[in-house]
Amino acid sequence: MLHTVNKSPYEKNSLDTCLRLAKQGSAILLIEDGVYAAMGGTSETDKMKRATDAHNVYVLGPDLKARGLDEAQVIDGIKVVGYDGFVDLAVEPNTVQSWL
Amino acid sequence: MKFGIVVNEGPYTHEASDTAYQFSKAALEKGHEVLRVFFYHDGVNNGTRLTTPPQDDRHITNRWSELAEQHGLDLVVCIAAAQRRGIVDPDEAKRQGKDANNIASGFRISGLGQLIEVGIQADRLMVFGD
Numbered sequence: 001m002l003h004t005v006n007k008s009p010y011e012k013n014s015l016d017t018c019l020r021l022a023k024q025g026s027a028i029l030l031i032e033d034g035v036y037a038a039m040g041g042t043s044e045t046d047k048m049k050r051a052t053d054a055h056n057v058y059v060l061g062p063d064l065k066a067r068g069l070d071e072a073q074v075i076d077g078i079k080v081v082g083y084d085g086f087v088d089l090a091v092e093p094n095t096v097q098s099w100l
Numbered sequence: 101m102k103f104g105i106v107v108n109e110g111p112y113t114h115e116a117s118d119t120a121y122q123f124s125k126a127a128l129e130k131g132h133e134v135l136r137v138f139f140y141h142d143g144v145n146n147g148t149r150l151t152t153p154p155q156d157d158r159h160i161t162n163r164w165s166e167l168a169e170q171h172g173l174d175l176v177v178c179i180a181a182a183q184r185r186g187i188v189d190p191d192e193a194k195r196q197g198k199d200a201n202n203i204a205s206g207f208r209i210s211g212l213g214q215l216i217e218v219g220i221q222a223d224r225l226m227v228f229g230d
Contacts, residue, residue: 006116006228032115062122063115083126090123090224091101091132098227100108 002089002096006032009044014099019051027089029081030059035067040075052077060086103127104222105137106215108229110145111160112153117146120228121163128171136174136218137164139207143229144187147177149204161204168206175207176214 003022009015015030015037022028028051030038037044038059051057052075061080064071071080081089090096105124109116124134139146151161168175177187188196189203203209219225 006114006119031119063119083122084130086123087127087130087132090103090127090226096224096226098229100227100229 001093002027002029003099004029004031004096005034005037005099007100008033008036010036015044018097018099019047019055022055024054025056027056027058027093029086029089030057030078031063031086032060035059035063035069038064038074038078039069040073045075048075049077058085058089101224102133102135102222104135104218104225106225106227106229107137107139107143107146108141108227110142111151113142114230116228116230117143117160118158120226121160121167123226123228124173125167128167134171134173135222136176136214138176138178138215138218139181140178140215141181141229142185144177144182144185147175147182147187147204147207148202150202151204165204165206173206177203177207177209178215179209179211182209 003018003026005015005018007014037048057078058081059078061082105120107117107120111117153159164175167173188198188201189209190201193201
């Protein structure tokens with residue numbers, strides 16, 4: 001299953017809900033304000049590093065860029081994808097869940 | 101693959117309408133089908149042709165209209181959500197006794213059945229919202 005999270009972890013708990021409920025090995029894509037969770041050196045970093053052990057975690061590159069966030073600061077193990085990658089991630093599993 | 105797209109958030113709010121548009125565009129460019137884009141809740145506000153953003157800003161409504169024209173997309177606005185928010189087409193304007201309509205090119209007003217239908221017909225239903 002692909003999970004998308006579009007809210008900042010500093011604003012809402014949708015990322016925590018997603019991480020609690022996602023089955024091991026799921027794809028999790030951070031989009032819109034959700035991309036803040038992908039950044040290293042933050043209070044969310046340890047949690048996200050653990051998430052990359054259990055899941056395939058991705059972040060939407062254009063949304064990092066729109067917020068002036070440096071791709072080089074993204075946590076190791078989180079892959080940066082574009083909208084074409086987003087489409088591929090939606091095609092691969094047979095269901096998609098949007099955490100809003 | 102057949103995609104259904106749901107937009108639950110108005111334009112210029114957070115980013116849902118932008119993401120839905122960019123996703124739809126990328127899917128079409130990769131050769132997938134977008135069976136329908138269903139605008140629900142505040143998402144219906146994407147469908148008014150009176151939208152007038154500053155010139156240096158993206159025109160979210162026109163962008164949807166243009167994508168619909170290029171690819172024959174079916175842009176459906178939920179009727180109950182539209183009535184509450186003052187989005188009307190010529191038929192609705194007449195039926196409700198309004199003095200004008202404001203539906204944008206390429207959009208049409210219909211019911212929730214259209215969402216159920218695309219949910220059944222599409223391989224993936226992508227939800228963008230708040």
